[in-house]
Amino acid sequence: MSKGPRSWRPYIAGALVGVLATASVFVSGRMLGKPKYLGASTTFVRAAGMIEQTAAPEHVAQNEYYQSKKVRIDWQFMLVIGVLIGAFGASMVDGSFAVEGSPPIWRDRFGGRISVRAVGAVLGGVVAMFGARLAGGCPSGHGMSGLMQLSVSGFLSLAGFFVGGVVVANLVYRGGRKDA
């Protein structure tokens, strides 16, 4: 379409996230004494530490990284759980909730076998989270919160996210249906 955006939806929802992020920094600064910026990847460190603790508590207690991040249920941990609840509620209300066993773009390229999707996603998850922790954040923490504050680390990391993502996506999904 040449006249006006096809949909204002992502702009409006995005702008409201900007309002939420600002309000969150203000409210958490007042109520908790420390500003809380949106982020998600440290929660995976804390959750991994909690799971490991059930099998090897002394190992977690001695691990420098777990100790520096504090293995506990904090503000961000609850934020991430809240995202799941909010997405569930919103998708039920507007009827966009849909049970899906594998994503269409993936299926076009690799077929619908659950095991193939599981291997690909687990592998991707391992590499991505290792990278996010090395970079010090994910698209929420570095991307959104970093760019809102004009932090150099945010711009560098986000550049890495997109360059790495564009290269691998084009290598992996080329050959899939182009009109997906």
Place this chain on the structure above:
Amino acid sequence: MNEQILGLITGVLFGVLLQQGRVLRFEKQVGALLFRDMTIFKFMLSAIIVGMVGIHALAAVGLVEYSVKGTHVAANLLGGLFFGGGWALMGYCPGTSLGAIGEGRWHAIWAVLGMLLGAALFAEVYPALKASVLSWGSLGKVTLHGALGVSPWLVILALIAGYIAFFVFLEKKGV
């Protein structure tokens, strides 16, 4: 109100907006990396424009504090590239993976499992990385306007102009 309840309320609102922005889906995440559907760029940059102005305006009158992450050039870039590669394969980022499960895309559970493994792996090798990659190019908590020695508002105006020009370009292309 305690920290956990505040986090949960913020998260529920964040989840509703992510879902309503339609950015949780694998198709939107990978679609952007294939330049077929740029929804996540529109969403993220809109959030950044509003948050950037909001946070700097409130900080200017002393109502909020910044929390800038330290810059480690090598780790930011290298970690960023790794993240990007993994992101393309799993089709989710840490925040959207849980949201995707919430809207019924239960296969995102594999991405969550992988990310938990990746976090555990990182915790094991952290001491070696701390002494090497993480220390290369450490510049401290630098900001663009700090590095350039100008007012943040100058940088904010320039960035808003650039982001809006990008939106116009995307809408013209119809992606």
